[in-house]
Amino acid sequence: MGGLANGVLGLWLAAAGSPVVDATEVVEDLVVDMRYATPDNFLKQKVYPDGARCLLLPQTAERLKKAADTLRAQGYRLKVYDCYRPIAVQWQMWKIMPKPGYVANPKKGGNHNRGAAVDLTLVTADGAEVEMPTPFDSFERAAHHGYQGGTKASREHREILRAAMEGAGFKRNAMEWWHYDLPGATKLPVLDVPFSAK
Numbered sequence: 618m619g620g621l622a623n624g625v626l627g628l629w630l631a632a633a634g635s636p637v638v639d640a641t642e643v644v645e646d647l648v649v650d651m652r653y654a655t656p657d658n659f660l661k662q663k664v665y666p667d668g669a670r671c672l673l674l675p676q677t678a679e680r681l682k683k684a685a686d687t688l689r690a691q692g693y694r695l696k697v698y699d700c701y702r703p704i705a706v707q708w709q710m711w712k713i714m715p716k717p718g719y720v721a722n723p724k725k726g727g728n729h730n731r732g733a734a735v736d737l738t739l740v741t742a743d744g745a746e747v748e749m750p751t752p753f754d755s756f757e758r759a760a761h762h763g764y765q766g767g768t769k770a771s772r773e774h775r776e777i778l779r780a781a782m783e784g785a786g787f788k789r790n791a792m793e794w795w796h797y798d799l800p801g802a803t804k805l806p807v808l809d810v811p812f813s814a815k
């Protein structure tokens with residue numbers, strides 16, 4: 618879809634009401650740790666407002682619910698690190714890490730900017746993080762899905778998360794174990810919604 622069509626669709630969505638939902642209203646046991654609302658992220662600064670929520674397109678949130686339902690039966694919950702991301706923040710990220718695969722090029726917009734991607738990990742039923750191959754946003758080979766190093770437990774957790782997310786209809790990012798996309802989302806418009814939107 619071209620820029621003009623995206624703009625028209627964006628205006629139509631705005632007129633029809635907010636295009637996003639708060640994911641905690643769809644996934645009742647979702648744990649939210651919006652890292653970019655804290656200085657604990659690769660930018661080393663807080664780039665979201667206090668209380669920034671996990672906003673997603675309804676179809677992204679529904680798939681997340683499906684993954685969470687699968688994982689609950691296995692004794693796990695999902696913890697999100699990032700959901701909808703304003704395009705201005707995408708530009709801030711690109712200045713620091715201009716590497717496609719690790720950060721989407723803001724000229725085209727990434728799927729976070731469309732409410733169609735989520736960064737997340739697995740936690741236990743009581744909310745404790747499980748071991749993964751690397752910390753979140755660690756841009757290195759050990760974060761790739763093909764990485765066979767690290768502990769057996771970390772590889773198993775990555776696989777449990779991958780199976781639940783792909784089973785729910787998400788597409789993995791080969792270079793980031795934590796990032797999942799709504800398939801076909803690049804055709805959707807880049808959004809401009811405040812974190813207070815409902």
Ligand SMILES: C[C@@H](N)C(=O)N[C@H](C)C(=O)O
Binds near residue numbers: 793
């Ligand atoms: C920056 C990282 N958390 C991430 O989400 N990367 C993808 C590729 C993106 O920027 O869309």
Ligand SMILES: [Zn+2]
Binds near residue numbers: 734735736797
């Ligand atoms: Zn991501």
